[in-house]
């Protein structure tokens with residue numbers, strides 16, 4: 473029985489069977505993240521971790537955004553019980569930055 477294909481890279485065509493790659497729409501060959509339209513958004517990925525939002529009281533919500541000329545588009549996200557669990561699911565290689573002036577007070581930190 474062959475494994476179920478999880479994610480096919482829209483750039484190089486490589487198929488990944490890693491559920492994490494599918495979740496992040498990530499190609500390990502291209503080292504690229506793709507948005508829902510199959511566009512390479514690697515240079516504009518921002519992750520933010522929010523604490524105690526109205527839709528997830530007492531939890532930590534991480535959400536990926538794509539920043540581009542079209543504006544900042546919210547993308548995939550997940551909810552965890554602790555900040556450590558949320559941080560563990562942020563893709564490696566990103567730089568952690570503190571909340572910026574003007575951001576929502578629920579923002580704990582962001583990753584670019």
Ligand SMILES: [Zn+2]
Pocket residue numbers: 481482483484485486499500501502503
């Ligand atoms: Zn690829």
